[in-house]
Amino acid sequence: MRDFSRSLPMSLLRAREAVMRQFRPSLREHGLTEQQWRILRALAAIEAVEVTELARTAFLLGPSLSRILRDLEARHLIERKTAKADQRRSMVSISKEGVKLMASVAPTSEAIYAEITRRFGARKLAELQDMLGALEQSLAELGGAEEASSEE
């Protein structure tokens, strides 16, 4: 069996960790986790979204998102109101406080990202992103844990 420390999953894990190590301290200073930050960023780009759509955008599973939204709402960083047309749906948006918090974190975050880009090289970075996207595409068709399939 191949040396697992050289396997693709490990390479991806280590690379991502190397990147996130740079951001976490700054986020932490502002009382945010990586996932909470992802949600705020996703919300900043739009007026309001449904929870399910937000889960897709922020790449979080429903249960994680449910918990985090509960906490972010308690901290008044986001707002929620149920859709009138469909009482099941809930529309989420970032609050003024949330926007303010983002503004205070963004500069450092941008600087870190710029430094990473500078170190690794902008061209190589773009290339890497392309390959990662291609990898994702390659496996998208393959699925992995679908439902509504023809199996069984």
Added chain:
Amino acid sequence: MRDFSRSLPMSLLRAREAVMRQFRPSLREHGLTEQQWRILRALAAIEAVEVTELARTAFLLGPSLSRILRDLEARHLIERKTAKADQRRSMVSISKEGVKLMASVAPTSEAIYAEITRRFGARKLAELQDMLGALEQSLAELGGAEEASSEE
């Protein structure tokens, strides 16, 4: 601020998830999590290791490893004995049962890896791994959350 869904951390996260999605169902059938599997694989390559070294190899934080080792030991998949020279250290090794379990999982796991390689292309895969390693290197010097530094 740049569209965060195209940021490096998100690209890495999505790519890794796309890969792990392929493996998880098979591991699950054998009652193993991704992390438990990593530990068994790391142990399979050697006689015995200290916990700290294992944490480095399997890329797990100490507390996670502590818990998982406790559980794997209870399931008799690993064995532990304190080093005679240094009572603080504990030497971990895989058990016969552990080896047997690995043997039952490995074929499927190998097949999945082969399929991923086939889909994405062996050459591209090697190239991607190189880039991921390079990225890691770029950021290694930068650190991120070190101690014993000259800051403060």
Added chain:
DNA sequence: CGCATTCACTTAACATGTTAAGTATTTCGC
């Protein structure tokens, strides 16, 4: 209409990630 099915979440339960604190052992300096 009536009711089974689907849908959009939320809760629950257990495993891991992450940081801080705790414990026992060893090493170092004097």
Added chain:
DNA sequence: GCGAAATACTTAACATGTTAAGTGAATGCG
């Protein structure tokens, strides 16, 4: 040798990942 500091874990506490089950609201269909 002895006490402070370092080392190798382990525990604790809280946040998220992951799967399964639960809840209330909408839909589809006979």
